[in-house]
Amino acid sequence: MRTQVGIVGAGPAGLLLAHLLHRAGIESVILEAKSRQHVEERIRAGLLEQGTVDILTETGLGDRLHREGLPHEGIELRFDGQGHRIDLHGLTGRRVMIYGQQEVVKDLIAARLAQGRPLLFEVEEVALHDLDSDCPRITFRHGGAETMLHCDVIAGCDGFHGICREAIPAGVLKIYERAYPFAWLGILAAAPPASHELIYARHERGFALATMRSNTLARHYIQCRPEEDVAAWSDDRIWAELHARMADRDGHSPIKEGPILQKGVTAMRSFVVEPMRHGRLFLAGDAAHIVPPTGAKGMNLAVADIIVLARALEAFYRGRGMALLDAYSATALRRVWKAQRFSWWMTSLLHRFDGADPFEHKVQLAELDYVCSSAAASLTLAENYVGLPLETG
Structure with missing residues (x-):
């Protein structure tokens, strides 16, 4: 050939x-x-960046994407029991798409x-x-x-x-890599999403993320150990942990339960070859x-x-x-x-880093507070999240 x-x-x-x-x-x-x-x-x-959506659309692959995809104009950062919305579209003029x-x-x-x-x-x-x-x-x-x-x-x-x-x-x-001391336990559930946009939650029990695959399929993650045994996590335990990490100061959680269709553990690592x-x-x-x-x-x-x-x-x-x-x-x-x-x-x-001292915990919260209260810091997050301009050489 x-x-x-x-x-x-x-x-x-x-x-x-x-x-x-x-x-x-x-x-x-x-x-x-x-x-x-x-x-x-x-x-x-x-989750597709604006640039990914654009290239798929420009090359004739956008029909089903735009018919079934869920465009998002913001994300929520939740910490200390409060949610803070980052207006991606308002800050950058760009969106992301769930597809x-x-x-x-x-x-x-x-x-x-x-x-x-x-x-x-x-x-x-x-x-x-x-x-x-x-x-x-x-x-x-x-x-x-x-x-x-x-x-x-x-x-x-x-x-x-x-x-x-x-x-x-x-x-x-030349190899550059880093293994993180935690993983994500992820589920796919036949349930409505917790919100119309993604929720990233920092909690003393560990990180949680509420996202979706469609209006009837929720995709959620909770921080766990890299060696976590999925069999040790019953459906009830998973839902209880999600509610705890996503709850506001009054104890109300946006998580909506439903039959869990899939469970799995995702390793967390950074890796680059040059x-x-x-x-x-x-x-x-x-x-x-x-x-x-x-x-x-x-x-x-x-x-x-x-x-x-x-x-x-x-x-x-x-x-x-x-x-x-x-x-x-x-x-x-x-x-x-x-x-x-x-x-x-x-x-x-x-994420929660085991062994972190109280100083590091306070700095982490201060960084989150700064990101959500500073227009410049919010813009930095937003422009990276929706995708930086493409460099073509």
Whole structure:
């Protein structure tokens, strides 16, 4: 087989890259280890920055997004039993949208199949070769047949546990990482949302987040230990903890209960590799970086990577040379590190750190008070939350 761009991974990053390349007349083949059903049913993040909504809309993927998505113009920070609204739209003129990552994936897969372009699921034994050459190769097994795919470029969009980053020789990448001393216990419940906007709560018992997937599906999280046993959390215990952490000074909680459909523990970590490129292999999304979910940046960062990479590839195939491809890593990393900073800051602001002394506790509350009472501080939070302007090199 021969193509221009070989894409490993059919998550949002790989699928969006293929979509943008198709619109630019550039051929690609997508290889995915999992089944289509698995990929479409993976429950992931559900908050899209304004820029992500804009790119999906501009490229013909916005119909269902705007029909079913929930636009939000603000968020609430809750501490000391009081809620404080941050007016995202009033401060920045921009919004965010609640629309599940799996729904974005479904839309992208449908568009790819409608284009009749190669999208191979359940691919096995994927390996990368000749990354330092002008014609890298991908070998794989699909449908029982061994295949070699010759490419000009390979895009590694296969997530944190994928094979692409591991294909880069030892010592080439510099790794930056931090593991946080807590995790999130998350639930999906058949219940109305607690509010029409997200509520981020800092409580002495630990952080809590009330969000949603739709007007009838609530998505809630509570801070827990990284080694937490989900089986130890009955439905009653989960609801009691959410009510306690979300309650106001009069003991009233906005949480609405319903049947819990899913439970799971999400680890909290920060991870970045530099550079995001080796030879003709370009890493994007979770293959290159992970952020704690507090700032809602994971999928949005992947989309930002892909916009930069797609524009660089279009310039390359239009005969404008390698300059933008050579600048890809540096350009993408500027945004990645700003998102890491914001995600680290939100995480540090809202979570309980075991062993923190009373001074640190008071400073944390003072920081929250400052953010909610200062127009400048509120604007800083808002412009990062809705998404910083894209840097394209």
